[in-house]
Amino acid sequence: MDCGLDFGTSHCALGVMEQSNVKLVPLHQQDCFMPSTLYSFDRGLINNFIYQIMAQHSSEEQRIAYQKSRTLALQKTASLRRIHDLQGNEADTFVGKQAIEEYIDFPEEGFFVKSPKSFLGAGGLMQTQIDFFEDVVTAMMIAVKQRAESHLQTDLRNVVIGRPVNFQGTHAEKSNQQATAILTNAAKRCGYQNIEFLFEPLAAGIDFESQLTSEKTVLVVDIGGGTTDCSMVRMGPERQKSVDRQADFLAHTGKRVGGNDLDIFFAFKHLMPLFGLDTLSKSNKTLPRNFFWNAVATNDVAAQSDFFSQPNANALDQLARDAQQGNLIKRLIKLQKTKQNHRLVRDAELNKIALSEHETVQFSLDYIEDALTKDAQLNHFSEAIKQPLIAIKELVTDAVKVAAAQPDIIYLTGGSAKSSVLRQAVIEAVNEATDNTKEIPLLDGDYFGSVTAGLTKWSDRIFA
Secondary structure: OEEEEEEOOOEEEEEEEEOOEEEEOOOEOOEOOEEOEEEEOOHHHHHHHHHHHHHHHOOHHHHHHHHHHOHHHHHOHHHHHHHOOOOOOOOOEEEOHHHHHHHHHOOOOOEEEEOHHHHOOOOOOOHHHHHHHHHHHHHHHHHHHHHHHHHHOOOOOEEEEEEOOOOOOOOHHHHHHHHHHHHHHHHHHHOOOEEEEEEHHHHHHHHHHOOOOOOEEEEEEEEOOOOEEEEEEEEOOOHHHOOOOHHHEEEEEEEOOOHHHHHHHHHHHHHHHHHOOOOEEOOOOEOOOHHHHHHHOOOOHHHHHHHOOHHHHHHHHHHHHHEOOHHHHHHHHHHHHOOOHHHHHHHHHHHHHHOOOOOEEEEEOOOOOOOOEEEEEHHHHHHHOHHHHHHHHHHHHHHHHHHOOOOOEEEEEOOOOOOHHHHHHHHHHHHHHHOOOOOOOEEEOOOOOHHHHHHHHHHHHHOO
16 A cells, blocks of 8 residues: 655654545554654664564565664663563553653653654764664654554555655755665665655645646745745646646755754743853853753754763753852753753743744743743744744745745645744745735645645555
């Protein structure tokens, strides 16, 4: 059976065609969207998690190949489980919602990975790091496939996987090759026989195109968790019949700036002052910002390695002694020691979403200190995300200018697109790029499902 897979920065979703309609497959009870998260008590145990699922669902050839590539790690499984006092069939690796629950309950016992897609195109990765991210992606992707096949009661053989225009802003082509290689290897280990990729904004556009009754030039703006991608596309009822759409795609722009960056900047600007950001040392100098930035930069491999390092722990102890408000730095020390920084950024994400419907939200940080809270309003969020917002507006402007055409419609999708701050920024960017005086309709897609739907439709078209 053919399928479309949105291996997203924030969520994963999988769709299949049923009676000429897209069906998103439930991946956790009745929920079709699985958080892109993994929690394990030890990195080596991820390999055993993958191998056990492969033993049930993959070919002997694939199992043997994976076993050979991870022999040493698999041989250590029994000793690792003894070290972590795991009994019998007790789970050691968790994916999706279960991963979040385990992380919140046992933040210090294991390690938590959120949004691995953000790291796939990172420069300067050693082979051991690439292997690790390949394992994380495989574990998540294989869990999605297993759950989908269990629900559908059939094998999934062919897949179209969504990808951003650029995984990274610098050294884009090299980063794209590295990232797609990781995704391809993971998909092969899952048992997919034919694997194709499609730009995510184009997938969203393909889903939207089925609603059109006449030809339009559409600006698709996909503000995802890890990237923002823009495409100017000619669409219409006649064009959607073709499998070669290259001439219809007038422009693409994309950059590694998305919902995760908004969450990180929100946490940094609005919450880090509670941990000592912009306070003074006893010599009346502003404390170095890198300590606070690294704490929340959960999509940066180097920043996270530095934040959790022993030299940084020693530096934080010294910082607490040197600071005028050492009690605030002690909160930062606790954040590091208890590995709660992912939870802090997740709180920023949840309150970002809540601000779409409420004037005021409240952060409750009692896991850092009893009764520690802070209120936030939309203007606080808007002020905090100024820097990534500029980057998003530039992507929109560049797409319109490269296409040398004015869009008839703006089609906005992606998990962060619901924010009124971002919606207004997109409209402003289009107007600035076109010197437009008349209002261009801005239409909403399914914030999480439109990319999956487009990938599924494309898989049905190309694998037919």
